[in-house]
Amino acid sequence: MTHTRLLPIAALLAAATMSAPCAAQYTWIGADGVKQYSDQPPPASIPASRILHGTADAPADAQPAEPASGPTDESPATTRKPMTLAEQNAAFNKRRAEQAEKERKAAEQARMEREKSANCERARTYRNTLASGQRIMMTNRDGERSYLSDEQRTQELHDVSQILAKCR
Numbered sequence: 001m002t003h004t005r006l007l008p009i010a011a012l013l014a015a016a017t018m019s020a021p022c023a024a025q026y027t028w029i030g031a032d033g034v035k036q037y038s039d040q041p042p043p044a045s046i047p048a049s050r051i052l053h054g055t056a057d058a059p060a061d062a063q064p065a066e067p068a069s070g071p072t073d074e075s076p077a078t079t080r081k082p083m084t085l086a087e088q089n090a091a092f093n094k095r096r097a098e099q100a101e102k103e104r105k106a107a108e109q110a111r112m113e114r115e116k117s118a119n120c121e122r123a124r125t126y127r128n129t130l131a132s133g134q135r136i137m138m139t140n141r142d143g144e145r146s147y148l149s150d151e152q153r154t155q156e157l158h159d160v161s162q163i164l165a166k167c168r
Contacts, residue, residue: 025037025038025039025053025054026038026039026040026041026042026051026053026054027051027052027053027054028042028046028050028051028052028053028054029046029050029052030046030050031045031046035052041054042054116167119163119167120163120164120167123160123163123164123167124164126156126160127157127160127161127164130153130156130157130160131157135147135148136148136153
């Protein structure tokens with residue numbers, strides 16, 4: 001054989017040997033729920049149901065064993081039965097109602113804050129008007145006009161100051 005004929009055969013053999021490690025890959029879901037990839041078989045503690053690829057090529061010592069967490073006779077309190085569709089729906093509706101209630105309370109709180117802010121601004125404006133000394137007209141119970149006296153102005157200033165103290 002000549003060198004030119006050996007070259008394609010050598011290239012074919014090299015390609016075949018390089019692809020062998022790719023075929024011996026293992027894939028499984030780890031104990032933490034993350035998909036694992038390796039060229040080594042999964043640990044013995046991984047159950048067969050969690051091995052996704054490579055079980056046929058796994059050596060005999062890598063066959064799934066009992067989980068490392070302990071015996072399988074768990075108490076009913078620690079075993080969780082899968083939820084039925086009705087239970088899942090009820091749980092979803094409960095979470096949705098709780099979220100809607102939380103959003104309603106947040107909107108109510110925001111509305112109350114806006115009202116308080118507007119009331120505080122009105123009180124500041126009224127205090128400035130009272131402090132300016134200009135005459136302030138009011139309407140009494142009989143519908144007649146009257147002006148604030150100095151005593152009434154002082155009392156109004158005191159009342160508005162107390163309201164504004166709560167605004168801070």
